[in-house]
Amino acid sequence: MGREYQINSDTLLWNDFIKGNENAFRLIYNSHVQSLFKYGCNFTHDEALIKDCIHDVFIDLSKYRSGLGVTNNIRLYLYKSLKRKIISSLSKGGIFGTIDPENLPFHYSISVEDELIDHEFEQQRYQQLDNAMLTLSPRQKEAIYLKFVSDLSYEELSKVMKLNYQSARNLVFKGLEKLRESYPKSLFLFFLQLRIQISDSKHESQKNFQK
């Protein structure tokens, strides 16, 4: 009945960083800056604000490094930190007054413009999906984003969103259900093409949708 624990590279990297290793610090930055930025973009369209918040996250990291606890999950630590900074920034900006974290906006929208889409059908379908997203609450959208785009585990998700594990799962489930309901099915013709597609290629991508 033994439990096996793996000392992972995050723990070691974080430890090196805490001891003052500047390369470790840079590696942490390079590994996470993009995903942090993308996550941040959902809270506001103000890119400068997001970059400032990321800057502050890393400055704090550097400033308080010797007092930081050990972590075995750097990404989770950074996500939580960024969210806190963004909420704090947005509150100060006075746009929302005191922000109720429950209602913190999350603009998770499905991009319709994309060079890869040449099929009008697809464009329509993405638009429909985008519309369907509007029926979701900000928290449902955030939960789905963190699960599908950031690829967090439910455990990590619940920590970022400050929920218990079951609530986190429910959010994602309900959100997906809403999407499924309000997102209509497409024409049969489309499916036929897709059937050919699936049986032909090993790795399907949107680019390969045949006319």
Add this chain to the structure above:
Amino acid sequence: MRHSNENNKIEFIHNPDFVEWVLRPSIESDDYWKTYITDNPSTIKEIEHARFLIKGLVRQQKSLTDADVSTLWNKIEQTESFRKRRFINLTKWSIAASILIIVGISGWLTVKNNPSKIKGIDYHSIAVIPTSGNDIKLILSDQSEKTFTTKEVDLKYNQDGQLETKAGKQVQTEDLSKNAEVEQMNQLVVPRGKRSSIELADGSKLWLNSGSRAIYPVAFNKKTREIFIEGEGYLEVAHDASRPFYVVTDRVKVKVLGTKFDISAYKDDNHVSVVLVEGSIQASTEKESVVMVPNQKLNYEISTQKSTLEKTNILEYISWKDGWMLCNKEQIQSITTKLSRYYDIKISYSDLRLNTMTLTGKLDLKSNCEEVLKVICATAPLKYEIIDNTIFLKMKE
């Protein structure tokens, strides 16, 4: 009809394996789902729907350009260095004061009932050493003692009877009086928390781990080369076909022709183990003799006098000499014993659940004990507390 369709859709989009296949297809998942679709052609509509939904959710998000990434980093660095310059006296990255407390060393040796049956030399009479001090001690053949206060000491003997000692930054060379009649024996005592290396007169190198001692001649005059080890030592034996090398421990004697191996024979352990890295050795116990090949480990249980031979990852046993410990599903108990010796600090726990835990991975021993504990507590659900010079491990509830 519609009802069952909806049920299928619920499955797909909520199915983590399905999502994984859509986002990160692999050959296996592709095969699986293609087969599924072939076997259940009515589901193709649902599947396509779910696929499109999932792919829509992860569509290209806004990202930073490479230039943006570097600019932001430069800004971070700038702010950092500006801050550091202002607080030039504060070393922010300094680690909290070390908590290493040397626990007094209890009696080294008790005279055994079964003295090692070694030709000529009764190691046990030599190995009885007064227990005073926590420092590395070198006892020369004239019984004079040298004490070193550093954590590590490196000794180097050469053919001409000269000894060079390196302790921290201090290097000393001296001439040990040469007497061709009798092999002069030196003894190095390495207490808990310390480590040493000895380069013997024939070029062989011995690394001694914490809580160990070695008794060896200043120069190998006779037809054989023989040393005594108690505790743990890693040896790289210089090849000399005319003079086989023998390592004597309390229970196991190893014959070497030119090779690298680790031998662990601690007084308070109930086993002796020999791990062969390179070359060939013959290990003998009271009951039997075994020839070993590289990457093998011989484990000799003292109580049962049973020997077992098995294949092993040698790095798990010798990494200590380079300052790190490689664990492979190693029990917490074993890890804490080793750390306890290495840092000379008491580590204990009362929660029996810790006995069922194992750790896998690499621990850097060059930092202090608390650093290592922090890594362990970040990996397994444990926390540590220091009470009265002892480290207590508890479950993190």
